[in-house]
Amino acid sequence: MRLNSQDIHTRFRRHAVRVTRQRAAIYQALAETTSHPTANELYQTVKRQHPMISRNTVYYTLGVLRQAGLVQEVNVGHEVARFDGNVTVHHHLICLGCSQIVDVMDEALNQLAVSDGQARGFRILGHRVEFHGYCAGCQRAKLDAPQRSRQEH
Amino acid sequence: MRLNSQDIHTRFRRHAVRVTRQRAAIYQALAETTSHPTANELYQTVKRQHPMISRNTVYYTLGVLRQAGLVQEVNVGHEVARFDGNVTVHHHLICLGCSQIVDVMDEALNQLAVSDGQARGFRILGHRVEFHGYCAGCQRAKLDAPQRSRQEH
DNA sequence: TCTCTATCTAGGAATGATTCCTACATAGCA
């Protein structure tokens, strides 16, 4: 989703986040994609408009935006951290073949709870569901390739 | 759960995993705890009986055991990888304060599915639910401490 | 039980994501 700079300014200030060109560009890059880019991918994208931007700024900014709740971090296995501009409650479908992450919005999944007997005194604030499998493309690719373990991730 | 070396031998061979003292010790260490230790914690534990063991062997062995399905890897946020000797289907309760991970066994959680409309052609093999919150200890600690963001992980 | 070989182990080096440090730049309050 393309955002204009006024939108970004308003959102940032509402969360008490200082607005800089670099931050706006990073947030914009994240808002424009439904893939879940890594910090490095965002760095590469933003560098096209801001050739001087530092990788460090990208990391720092993602930390700021995450703490402000403007951005979400998604982690799959021990892979590199990925980021998601969609901060509504949602879940993920993860391809074990190509590591792509697809958003799943499903009200039923938002209602899950742990029985009191198993909660062990935890105060639960939220939950996240990850579905693991193979996307359509990787299923086709696997027809020719040898079987690999399901535990590979 | 304390396992004798015959049990371990049988399990390993059933999964075509070569048995060595180092591997048995690592697997034993994992079977004896319900916490979810990191590779380094396992290294420290095993080193007490095998002072010459290399950290590399721990990593390599955990990889072998994981591929064989004898061990599960659990990842929370972008934190260090943790391991779980419980390979039955189960889910996790994660403390945002102290990062402890507690197992949740709940048949209802094992039955989740994604609606066809959202599955986007994925063939789903499994799923995992993570509940995030604060354990009893951290709730008490927070009564005195200043509030921290829920997004911190 | 013995031999042989594929696989394991130890340990050091390499990798790569992320964080730390610091001097200069700037957003935005007053």
Place this chain on the structure above:
DNA sequence: TGCTATGTAGGAATCATTCCTAGATAGAGA
């Protein structure tokens, strides 16, 4: 508009994990 707390760039540091390699060993087969 000026001032100051905060952000940025960029280089160095950290640290989990992986790679590489020479010597050790599990276990299949004789």
